[in-house]
Amino acid sequence: MRTGEAAVLEAHGIKPSAQRVAIADYVLHTDEHPSADEVWERVKRVFPMVSRATVYNTLNLFVAKGLLRHLVLTEGRLVFDSNVDKxxxxxxxxxxxxxxxxxxxxxxxxxxxxxxxxxxxxxxxxxxxxxxxxxxx
Amino acid sequence: MRTGEAAVLEAHGIKPSAQRVAIADYVLHTDEHPSADEVWERVKRVFPMVSRATVYNTLNLFVAKGLLRHLVLTEGRLVFDSNVDKxxxxxxxxxxxxxxxxxxxxxxxxxxxxxxxxxxxxxxxxxxxxxxxxxxx
DNA sequence: TCTAAACTTAGACTATGTCTAATGTATGAG
DNA sequence: CTCATACATTAGACATAGTCTAAGTTTAGA
The missing domain is CATH 3.30.1490 (Dna Ligase; domain 1)
Known part of the structure; x- marks a missing residue:
């Protein structure tokens, strides 16, 4: 687990809890455009007790703070994109x-x-x- | 209610039932980009007994036959577009x-x-x- | 340590869409 | 005309994605 994630979160005004760092650790370093549930599945591997609501809340928080974009490109899935450049x-x-x-x-x-x-x-x-x-x- | 709709459906290989004509009558003549449930609400005004499944089936049939496009542009909504030109x-x-x-x-x-x-x-x-x-x- | 604020949790809830089994309807053969 | 068949429609169950809520847990500061 990369420890630098906590600093990234703090730099964006996000209090870095263990769950949030685990989520950031995956979602900020992938180019897979995961859906929220895919993030949940992934994070549960290293953090089995994490709840769905936390993942959704955290992803929405990251979007609000400019760490992620969400895209509505494919049917039935709201996906996240860690590439916030145009x-x-x-x-x-x-x-x-x-x-x-x-x-x-x-x-x-x-x-x-x-x-x-x-x-x-x-x-x-x-x-x-x-x-x-x-x-x- | 336009009667020409039945001919349009037949021209696309769709058997024109009363429900299908009612759906076509709205959805092929609007530029509102309605969601499936919006189409359902609309069609119920003139055809109160129509079921949700019929509307969804019919819209998907229209898409398959090239009468409509569906777009995934906004959050949580799959909308339909009667403008099939680029x-x-x-x-x-x-x-x-x-x-x-x-x-x-x-x-x-x-x-x-x-x-x-x-x-x-x-x-x-x-x-x-x-x-x-x-x-x- | 104690308290308050913030975070996380489980599960209920909502909305959108699909599927299924039963019923209804139209049409062509006899 | 009647029947059989194929197809359409219906109601409601089911599935999935996402939000909300109430209660419990953590954290940070006085």
Whole structure:
């Protein structure tokens, strides 16, 4: 278990309890875009008594404090993304897996000229099939 | 109630029952991006005995037959979109309302050059606040 | 140590969506 | 026309994701 997590939490104004550190330890270091229940399953391995409510509360707290984003990209699942920088997403329609696309691989023109809308944020959502490339994640 | 709906359903290989026509009558002519339960509420006004399962089955059937798209854009809601042409979406973060953005108001570059991905479809997802413009919806 | 605030827990609750078994309806063959 | 069959519809049970609540536990400070 990494001990640096506690410091990260404190830096964001979050009191670092044991449960919160365990959750942070997984969710801040994965690129798997887990759902809340997946986080729960994972955290229970190292912390069997943790309750569902705690995991949900903690994840929502992390989102409120800017440590995570939540995404609503796939059916029936609210997933979390530890990459809080701007980026796009690719969804593999066969596996449901979500991949981050770096911000500058795509370029969107004319977003700022949208009439009647104050744009706060945007991203491109790409769907399709990931090619099999061994070694790639 | 428009009678042309039955012909539209048949043209897509769907047997036009009374319930299905009533559902089509609402959902194919709205730009409100309703959720399944919203469709149910609406259809019950003119067809009080319709069951939840029928509405869900019918909407899924329409999606399978290409009459509708379903979108997973907002938290906890799978919404339906009768606009099956390519277009982008704007989500008002205050009201949760979804607006269609015509395809050519935005332009995305370099989508086809994505390495390792077969792109089947993409759209831009814009979030922010809609300006109040009386008369516009 | 004692107390108050904050955190965690188990489980009830809500909402959304699916499934099933039984019933209803439409249609074509006889 | 009647029956048989296939398909549609129904009510309600079930599943899943997420929230809420009340009670218990921890923590930090006086």
């Amino acid at each position: 980026h796009h997403h690719f969804i593999d329609e066969e596996t449901g897996k979500i991949y981050d696309l770096p911000w500058d691989t795509l370029e969107v023109s004319r977003v700022e000229q949208l009439k009647g809308f104050d744009v706060r944020d945007y991203q491109v959502l790409v769907r399709g099939k990931k090619r099999r490339t061994r070694g790639a994640r | 277009h982008h979406h704007f989500i008002d973060e205050e009201t949760g309302k979804i607006y269609d953005l015509p395809w050519d108001t935005l332009e995305v570059s370099r989508v086809e050059q994505l390495k390792g991905f077969d792109v089947r479809d993409y759209q831009v997802l814009v979030r922010g606040k809609k300006r109040r413009t009386r008369g516009a919806r």
